[in-house]
Amino acid sequence: MKKLRKKVYMLAGYNTISMGTGRKEFNPRKERPGLEHYIKEAGQATLKGIGGAKNVDEGVIGNFMAARFNKQANLPAFLPMIDPDLKYKPSISVEGACASGGLALASGIKSVLAETADVVLAVGFEVQNTVKAMYGADILAGAGWQKERKNGHAYFFPGAFSDRAGAYYEKYGKELTRKAMAKWYCNAIENARLCKTAQEYQNTNPNLEATANTPLNPRRFVENLNVFDCSKVSDGASAIAIVSDDGLKRIGVPASEAIEVVGFAQVAADITQKPEDLTSLSTMKKAAEKAIEMAGISLDQIATVEVHDCFSIAGIMATEALGFAEKGKGCEFVLNGNTSRNGKVPFNTTGGLIGWGHPTGATGVHQAVTVWEQLTGKAGAAQIEISKGKPFAMSVNMGGDDKTLVAIVYRRGI
C-alpha cells in the first residue's frame, strides 16, 4: 500500500501519570492501583472527548506482559469495564513487546481503512511495579528470544543495549558517545519537568549532567550503561481514538482538533537472529523509511519526533536510523542541540521513555497522544512551536532489540 486509501484521524488522547520511582506519590511498600484503574482512567477520558462510548465501534488494547506482571490475560474483556456501553462490541488485544502500543494504533488504523469501524478506541497499558527490578528483568526479557536468555545479562535488555553501546563506543569514540548520552538524559528530564503526567515531572536535581555521568558499575549493573541511560519502570496507560471522516462527523469534532495519519509502517525482523550491525537500528530505519515514503514528505518538513529511547544510546542511534543524522554522526547531532526543545527538530518533547516514563505496553499510544497534543496546541507548558513550513510529526515505537517496529507520520487535521 503506497497511499492511505482514506483519511484516518486520531483525537482525544489521554495519558495517566507515569507512576514509579521519581514520583513523590509512589511508595513501593504500599498497595497501589492495579491495571483496572489505569485502563479505566485513560479509556474513560478518551471516551469523554469523543461523545461517549456509544460512538465507539470497536476497541483494541495494547499490552506487553500483564500475563506475568499482573497474572492477567484475556485482555479484550477489559474494554467493556471502561464503560458499560462497550459491552458486546468487538475488542481485541495486541502484543509486540514494547511496541504493543504502536501495534494497537496500527490495528486501529487498519480497522478504519478496512471500513469495519469508523471509531476505534485504542488503549495501551502496563503495570510493572508489581515486582522488583531483577524479577522485572526476567519478565521484560520475554521481548527477546527466550533461547538467548540463559547467556544473557541478569538485566537482559540493559545488557543487550549495553553491548550496542559498547560497539558504538568502539567505532565512534567512547568519550563523545558518553557525552551525547548524558545530553540525551538532560534533555529528557528538562522536557519531563514541563509535563505533569511525566514520571520525572517533580525532578528538581540541580545538576543533571553530574547525575547523567554517574560512573558505570558493571559489578551491580551492565558494562556500558548506568541506570540513568535507561528508561523507567512505570505503571501507566494511554488512550486515543482512531477515526474516519464519518467518525469525526459522528463525534461532532472538527478535523482541526484531530491529527491525521499521513503515513505508517509496521515491520518485524526475525527475533531468532542477532543484529547484523550492533551500531545501527536497521529495522527502525526500514519502518521510518516506509512511513515517510507513504507520507510523501521529506525529513525537513518534520516539526517533532517521538522516538523510542528505551536507552539513551537507542535515542542517539534513532537519530541516525530516522535519517536526521548520518551514520556515526548521531552524537554530534544531539550534542549540537538539534534534538533539544529549541533545536532543529525537538525529540521527545515531554521526556520520552527516559523522562516521561515507559509503561511498556502504553508507550506507543503515549507517543501518539503527545504528537496529538503538540500538533493541536494542547501541550501546555511543554508546547513547542509548530510552523507552517514544518507541519508534520513522527512517532517510532520499538519492540525488543530492533525487532517489532511501528512508525507513524502525522499532521494536524484540516
Add this chain to the structure above:
Amino acid sequence: MDSIRKMENVSVLGAAGKMGSGILVLLSLEMGKLKIGKKEEGNFVLNAIDVSPVALSNLIKYVESQLLKHAEKNIVELRGWYQNRKDLIDNEEIIRQYVADVMAIIQTTTRLETAYESDMVFEAIKEDKSLKVKLFSQIKQNNAKAWFLTNTSSIPIGEIDQEAGLNGDIIGYHFYNPPVIQKLLEIIKSEKTNKELLAFAVDLAKSMRKIVVQSKDVAGFIGNGHFMRDALYALDQAQEIAKESSWSKAFFLIDTISRDLLVRPMGIFQLLDYVGVDVTRFILDSMQPSFPNENLSHGVLNQLLDNDVKGGQFADGSQKDGIFKYERGRIKEVYDLNEKKYIPVAALESECKTKMGVLPTSLLAWKTVVRDKLKAKLLEQFFNELGQIDGFAAKLAMNYGKNSKAIAQMLVDTDVAESAADVNTVLETGFFHAYGPINEYFE
C-alpha cells in the same frame, strides 16, 4: 595454613542473638562464595548454636530473608556462578537456588558439642567473661585446632585467652550492630594472639568488605572506650542541670544538644537507649577493673535500672522504652527520675528552648552534612559560629566537643588506638558521626 579448610566447618555461638544472627549471615555468604562461587570441594557446614530452639527457628527465617536480599542485589554475579546450570534461566530461578544452596550449609542446634567439629568458632553470646571462658575451654579441650573469634565489645581478649587456656588462638572480632549493614569491624589482638589467626581474620574481614580498625587489647577497645566515657560525661552534665531543674528536662536538653549542636545522627541518651541502659552498665562494669584510676560507673544508670528503665531493642529491631519513649523512631516522652514517670516532650519543649539560649542562625542537619562532599567546610562554618555564641547550649556543646576530643586523644596516647585516624574511623563508620572526635572544630 589452608584457609579454605578452616572455613569448611564453622560454628557461631549465640547465633540467634542480635549480633550472632548477623554474623551468621555474613559467614554463610562467605561460605557460599567458596562453595558456589569458587566451586571449592568440601562439605561446608555452618553450625548455628544457641540455647533456645524457638530463637533458632526464627533465626532461619531471618537468615533466609537476608540471603534473598543479598541474592537480589548481587544477581549479576550469581548468574556467573550458576552459568553451567542449564536448568536455571530466569534471575528468579537462580536467586531461589542460591538461597536454597546456602541455607543447606546451615545447621541449627542447641548442643555445644557440635562445635567440637569446627576449626573456626565465632562467638556472640552475652558479655559474661566466665561463660565465655567456660565454653571456649570446653571446645578447646575437644578440638585443639579450634580458633576463636569473639564479638566481645569490652572484655580483654588476653584475659579470656589465659583463663580458657587458648594459647593465643583467640582474637577479638567486634562487629557493629547490625553486622550485615555496619561497615566497621574492630579487630582486637592480645599480646599472644596467633599470627596466622590475625592474618586470617583480616583477610576474612576484607572479603566481607568491612572497614577494619585494629585496637589494642584494653577493655572497651576503641568504640566503647569512647562511647562509654562520652556517655558518662553526658550523665554528669544532665545531673548538673537536674539539680536546679527536672530530670526530664535534663535528659531532653543534653540529648538535643548532643544531637543538634554536635551534628550527630542521634542524641547521646537515644544512643544509650539503643544500646540499652543495662548493657551500658554491663560494659562499664567489665571495663572498670582495667582502669583502677578512673570511675567507670554512674549513679544515674543504677537509679534508672532500679526503676526498670532499660532500653534496648526488640527482636525485630524496634526500640524499647528507655530514657525516652518513642513513636515511629521519634522521641515522644522523657523519663523523670524524681517523678518516676514519663513526661511528654510537648510539655518540656518551650522551657528547654528558653534554657538553651542563643543558637546558631541555622542548624546544620546531620543528614545534609554526611551527604555533602564539602562537609568539612560546612562543619567548620557551623562550629565557628557556635563557638562565638554566648548561650547555655552553645557553650555546653563546645565543651562537649572538647571532652569528646580529649577522650579520643587519651585512647591514642595510651595506644588503645594506633592513630587519631583510627579513632575517627571508628566513630565515623561505627557510630555514623559526620566527623571524627579528633578535630579542630572546638578549639
